Amino acid sequence: MNTDDRPGALFRGPHAALPVTLPPGPPWRRFGDRRPERPPYIMRPQDIDIVNTSLHLRRPLLVTGFPGVGKSSLAHAVADDLGLGDVLHWPVNSRSVLSDALYRYDAVARLRDATLHQHQGTPSPPVEDYITLGPLGTALAASPGQPRVLLVDELDKGDIDLPGDLLTVFEDGAFEIPELSRHSNATGQQRARVGLARTARHRPPAANDAREAVQDVGDVVNGWVYCKEFPVVIITSNGERDFPPAFLRRCVRLFLDDPDQEHLASVVEAQFAEDLAAADEQTTAAVRQLITSFGQAGQDGRLATDQLLNAIHLRLSNVALDPHVLEAVLRPLDDADALT
Structure with a gap:
């Protein structure tokens, strides 16, 4: 059969120069302005029980398994099923540090604006305008009764100390933003409002989406963010290295076997x-x-x-x-x- 006549042939080789309209891609490879509807996430009953155990205990769910078994997709399935909005996603790599997930301070922009306002003789914007919470910080700053789903993806790729650093924040339920602490001590200003992280897969809500919009700013008191509603935390690992016993003890562990x-x-x-x-x-x-x-x-x-x-x-x-x-x-x- 000639290549041009083969079913599904789109690319036909050099110099074909034929106009072709690409067909729709698979549902999971379509992008646009609307949140895509994901199909039901199929799990074994015993695996569902372990997910529910972590939800009742308000403990992080550590999900391990071989690539492609649906570890990351589980976070989106939980968020969709419980109506908790878009997932806050922190993809971990060898350069990741805890502060990346907690907050970002744009010191360069603040210095630039301070210089500009000084020349204009106008007050500079407050320091909190240059601080944005990261995915973990945003998850911890959620309002009471409105928990967020946090996906910590491939934690085993991170630094050896990262699980312990993460555990400290989970156990304390609070973290400090030093830039705001110093500002609070200097000015006596107790409360500040900072921006929250955008979700990695943010889409405008569909017209029939009944879920409430989440807050777009978070409260900081004396430079500290205090957790009022512990997030649903799903941590994935490909099993590339072991985690400390202290970290494992505080997680509910789920192994997703090959189907x-x-x-x-x-x-x-x-x-x-x-x-x-x-x-x-x-x-x-x-x-x-x-x-x-x-x-x-x-x-x-x-x-x-x-x-x-x-x-x-x-x-x-x-x-x-x-x-x-x-x-x-x-x-x-x-x-x-x-x-x-």
């Missing part, structure tokens, strides 16, 4: 319910075969569930799934050949 065939079928049904309902028997049989093939391929190396979803999206979009295409989409994550 079995039945679980995979439920995930696929939730993600593609409308498409599968409209599909013919040949297509649904092909989808079932993909689920089976996915389980078999996973025996030789790690696969992420979204790799299966990608393959099924291609099949439902009538893209030719030749062996080399499936090999590219369902390539094990620990396949060394994929890196060469």
Whole structure:
């Protein structure tokens, strides 16, 4: 079959010069001004029980598992299910420090504005105008009765001392902003209002979204932020290193295992319910075969569930799934050949 005639062909090689309208991407790869509707998050009953345990105890939920099992997505599922608004996201890397998550002070902007106002002979803006709470600071500053969901993503990538630093803030339920403490001591001003972090996946609410808007400023008293409503904290880890026992003791731990065939079928049904309902028997049989093939391929190396979803999206979009295409989409994550 000529490349131009293959089902789903968009790119046809050099100098094709044919105008092509790209079809919609998978639901999880569509972006726009509205908050995307996520499909139901499928979990085993025993895993749901552990999530509820952390909610009752108001303890951080430490979620471990192999890449692609849905660790980060769990935070968004909890926020959606409980009506707690958008998730506050702190992606951790080797350079992350606790202050990044607590607050940001723009000293350069303050110095620039102070110089400008001095030349103009006008008062400079207050110091709190240059302070914005980070995702953790915003979560701790939530109003009573309005907890936020905080996702601390891939904590195991951070510095070895970061879990202990994080634990101190969780246990104290408070943290200091030194710039405001010094200002309070110098002026006697007890209260300040500072900006809050925007959510990493912020979208304007849909017209039928009944959830209340969260506050856009936080209270600081004598330079301190005091927690009034402990957030729902979900910490993810890929198991790249161990955490201190003191940290583990204060977390509720959940290991998300790789999904079995039945679980995979439920995930696929939730993600593609409308498409599968409209599909013919040949297509649904092909989808079932993909689920089976996915389980078999996973025996030789790690696969992420979204790799299966990608393959099924291609099949439902009538893209030719030749062996080399499936090999590219369902390539094990620990396949060394994929890196060469």
